Amino acid sequence: MSTTSAGLPGTPLDGAPGSGTGIVGPGELLALFRARPALTRAEVMTLTGLSRSTVNQRLDLLQDAGLLVAREPDVVPGRGRGRPSASFAFNEEQGVLLVCDIGATALRAAICDLSGRVLRDLPLTSDVTEGPEAVLSRVDPLFADLLRTAGRGPEDVRGIALSVPGPVDHEQATVVSPPIMTGWDRYDIRGRFARTYACPLLLEKDATAMAWGEYRTHYPDADTLLMLKLGTGVGAGIIAGGRIHRGADGAAGDIGHTQTAGAEGDTGPLCRCGNHGCVEARAGGWAMLRDLAAAGRDLSTVDELVERIRTADPVAVGLARTAGRVLGTALAETVNILNPRVVVVGGQLAEAEEQIFAGLREMVYSRSLPLATRRLELHRSRLDVRAGSVGLALLLADHIFAPATVDAALADPAS
Ligand SMILES: [Zn+2]
Structure with missing residues (x-):
């Protein structure tokens, strides 16, 4: 799983002059914005070493794709000289993420913005040993309810992530030889959700999702x-x-x-x-x-x-x-x-x-x-009952907005 490739504030990116790794593409540029509240054109030029014309071209590309939004400068009366610069920010409202932390005896479904922030969640008692059809048929109405109350539809969902209390084949998004999850072995979770949602789906072991949530947040x-x-x-x-x-x-x-x-x-x-x-x-x-x-x-x-x-x-x-x-x-x-x-x-x-x-x-x-x-x-x-949901949402956002994925999508807008 790739994480955001943006460095610390003020750190030049890979691809900046002297880094020897080539040119900062739009995907890398987006990673820079995802790690910060906002950046001006001048700040992007400083961080990347790119020319003004290249920065303008890349910012236009990301804005046209709805991935960045322009923010008008805050004008503070009586302060500063000249016109302050406009800045740009990652558009975390361009869609939503759906996650569900499935435990042995309960599950928790959540809707999140594209930065991985949990907007609302719904817990439910559910026995994982009843098998995938029974458990996931309880997740369906929770996802639908979360979308409806957020004023969103299935077409707004950019990614889905689930966690389960058992061993997982991360690539295939299947549960593998679980000690307690009767009926889940190799069940096609992606195929099931693909009937309703046209987006990537990730599957993670519950404690791993929680670990990622705690690590990234605290x-x-x-x-x-x-x-x-x-x-x-x-x-x-x-x-x-x-x-x-x-x-x-x-x-x-x-x-x-x-x-x-x-x-x-x-x-x-x-x-x-x-x-x-x-x-x-x-x-x-x-x-x-x-x-x-x-x-x-x-x-x-x-x-x-x-x-x-x-x-x-x-x-x-x-x-x-x-x-x-x-x-x-x-x-x-x-x-x-x-x-x-x-x-x-x-x-x-x-x-x-x-x-x-x-x-x-x-x-x-x-x-x-x-x-x-x-x-x-x-x-x-510290994240307590939301550790799994937070970890899943952050993993999902990193997956969807991995620089190579963003570059490929921008090169082929039909995808
Ligand atoms: Zn045992």
């Missing part, structure tokens, strides 16, 4: 970030070197199904994936509900579990502290391998921060190498 300087999602299951998303790390087959970050059983013969509890002793079979929301039921407390949702923990039910608190230590042990190994600057913990169980984070911190700091934890920060998700 930790852009972190470079290496690990997102731990604690919900019904346990998952992780990885940002390494400022990019999403999906692994060779999209299976990176599947921390929930790593084994915690050490001694031979101690197989541990049965997991939803069919193995014994997985991290989530001890510390996932579903496993804690199982253990609470065994202790005579029959709850049906992870939200109810969180409520029990926060109201100091001693059994629930004991389970949360144990889960924190199990998660911390698995996290310590990951920290040793990945050496992240920031670990962000999200998902419903992160709401039981006080009880779960104690064990998590204890194990991470006692079991990781000192060099790996010297500057390590561990935070609760």
Whole structure:
């Protein structure tokens, strides 16, 4: 996934004189605008090293395509001499993005502007194990409702992105051999949405989308970030070197199904994936509900579990502290391998921060190498329930407005 190629304010772009990479095309120029509120012609010339005539030609091209809008200068009475310059800005209202963060027991659909800002979202209870037709038929009316209330139609949708709690083939936008998502294996999600929407569709693993949202919004300087999602299951998303790390087959970050059983013969509890002793079979929301039921407390949702923990039910608190230590042990190994600057913990169980984070911190700091934890920060998700939606929208905007994609579309306006 390419991200915006614009540098920091004042940094010449690749392609500027002396960079040795050729000429700044319209797509690169648009990336420059996407990273800033607005720019004047003179500022574009300074940043790119392009001549006035070339800048004018490219700005006209982007304006004609509706990608840039001209802004009249703010005239402050009595200040400055001469006429202030007009500026240009990325047209974030030229269309909308639709995203849906699909979890194990709930989903959240959102409509976003082209900068990736969430304009409105709608949560809904939904069981992912019911299969793609059942789940996506609940997403359809949410998308339609979000479009209608925004005064938009399917023709205004520039891109769709979904996230799911399972392994994903990012290129094909399919779920691959999911441990819990019955019926989703290789299901044609793109083909289904193509019946209504003529736009690109991206599919991402839930924790990866959350990781991207947190990284871009709150930790852009972190470079290496690990997102731990604690919900019904346990998952992780990885940002390494400022990019999403999906692994060779999209299976990176599947921390929930790593084994915690050490001694031979101690197989541990049965997991939803069919193995014994997985991290989530001890510390996932579903496993804690199982253990609470065994202790005579029959709850049906992870939200109810969180409520029990926060109201100091001693059994629930004991389970949360144990889960924190199990998660911390698995996290310590990951920290040793990945050496992240920031670990962000999200998902419903992160709401039981006080009880779960104690064990998590204890194990991470006692079991990781000192060099790996010297500057390590561990935070609760700041985007909270919107982390997935925000990450999906930003990924989608970067995909649609990748410089090469923009250049290709401008060269062939029919596309
Ligand atoms: Zn498992």
